[in-house]
Amino acid sequence: MLGILGLGEGRSLISAALESKKLALKTLCDISEAACKQRSKEFDFDHYTTRYEDMLSDPDINIIAIYTPDHLHAQHVTQALQHGKHVVCTKPFIDDLKDAKALLELQAQTGKKVFVGQSSxxxxxxxxxxxxxxxxxxxxxxxxxxxxxxxxxxxxxxxxxxxxxxxxxxxxxxxxxxxxxxxxxxxxxxxxxxxxxxxxxxxxxxxxxxxxxxxxxxxxxxxxxxxxxxxxxxxxxxxxxxxxxxxxxxxxxxxxxxxxxxxxxxxxxxxxxxxxxxxx
Ligand SMILES: NC(=O)c1ccc[n+]([C@@H]2O[C@H](COP(=O)([O-])OP(=O)(O)OC[C@H]3O[C@@H](n4cnc5c(N)ncnc54)[C@H](O)[C@@H]3O)[C@@H](O)[C@H]2O)c1
The missing domain is CATH 3.30.360.10 (Dihydrodipicolinate Reductase; domain 2)
Incomplete structure (x- = not known):
């Protein structure tokens, strides 16, 4: 089951997930309640939270898709991996090379899949x-x-x-x-x-x-x-x-x-x- 973090461009994955026969959408998450409410209404999907921790600790969710601003990706990917989730992260995966080594090591250590949503x-x-x-x-x-x-x-x-x-x-x-x-x-x-x-x-x-x-x-x-x-x-x-x-x-x-x-x-x-x- 999928959880989506960041509901601006994250909208594209909400619409794809709701059409998908392969995965089910469990939770929408954004720090802004207004963004949660807007997407919830738009897609008639009422399961949302403003707390990332809720998705991280939900055992039903095994994939987290990250669409927060670029400079937050490294932190949000790290948290998802540390909680045993597979990750989809929109481009750019990170915006500072200093984060690359630790992320590669964490991915190898957890064995979880990390997919960069390089849509182009x-x-x-x-x-x-x-x-x-x-x-x-x-x-x-x-x-x-x-x-x-x-x-x-x-x-x-x-x-x-x-x-x-x-x-x-x-x-x-x-x-x-x-x-x-x-x-x-x-x-x-x-x-x-x-x-x-x-x-x-x-x-x-x-x-x-x-x-x-x-x-x-x-x-x-x-x-x-x-x-x-x-x-x-x-x-x-x-x-x-x-x-x-x-x-x-x-x-x-x-x-x-x-x-x-x-x-x-x-x-x-x-x-x-x-x-x-x-x-x-
Ligand atoms: N073609 C593509 O692949 C494509 C296109 C557009 C944007 N993007 C990427 O998508 C990401 C988001 O871009 P956007 O245009 O939607 O930006 P945006 O500012 O419109 O939306 C970002 C959302 O993240 C939320 N947010 C911010 N901090 C948060 C936090 N700590 N926890 C939870 N939610 C938080 C904001 O409230 C906002 O709703 C960026 O990394 C951008 O580069 C990719």
């Missing part, structure tokens, strides 16, 4: 690109260019976004970096720069919102990633939210993940072009 691998364009790659369509992989550019200034409204602990290096860049590591797992060197943009400074951000990095794998292949989060973007049909280009000996493969609203607008524009509109 399961988006349809990413799955199709992977399928083509595995079928050998692009030949031998030469290099990868991946990016995640999004106007996430709305995110700065969240209380934790302006805290010292909030880092787009982990929260945002984990998506395109994961695409690189999917194709080039043996990265041995990374170099690059990050900065706080003028928009980020104005908003009061404490950590970088604009980053470019180069990766080198043990076999000598290189890749690049970039993330830009507080600047306006071009319309999505010019510049998508998340992009991964694989360049292979037989050709390239480009994967574009757009947000749903842009998809809908493009679909409508295709059906009914208004005078002067660009038909895609």
């Amino acid at each position: 691998r399961f988006f349809e364009p990413a799955k199709r690109q992977r399928k083509d790659f595995e079928a050998g369509e692009i030949g031998e992989l030469i290099t990868i260019e991946s990016s995640y550019h999004a106007d996430h200034r709305w995110f700065l409204e969240k209380k934790w976004a302006l805290e010292d602990a909030f880092k787009w290096l982990y929260g945002g860049l984990s998506h395109p970096v994961d695409f690189i590591r999917w194709y080039l797992p043996d990265v041995e060197e990374v170099m690059g720069y990050g900065m706080i943009s003028a928009n980020g400074k104005k908003a009061g951000l404490k950590n970088e919102d604009t980053m470019h990095f180069i990766f080198k794998a043990t076999d000598g292949r290189i890749a690049r990633v970039s993330g830009v989060y507080t600047s306006p973007i071009q319309p999505a049909y010019r510049e998508s939210g998340m992009t991964t280009v694989l360049r292979g000996t037989e050709g390239p493969a480009r994967q574009i993940i757009m947000n749903c609203v842009m998809r809908l607008l493009i679909k409508r524009a295709r059906k009914k072009p208004s005078p002067g509109a660009i038909v895609l």
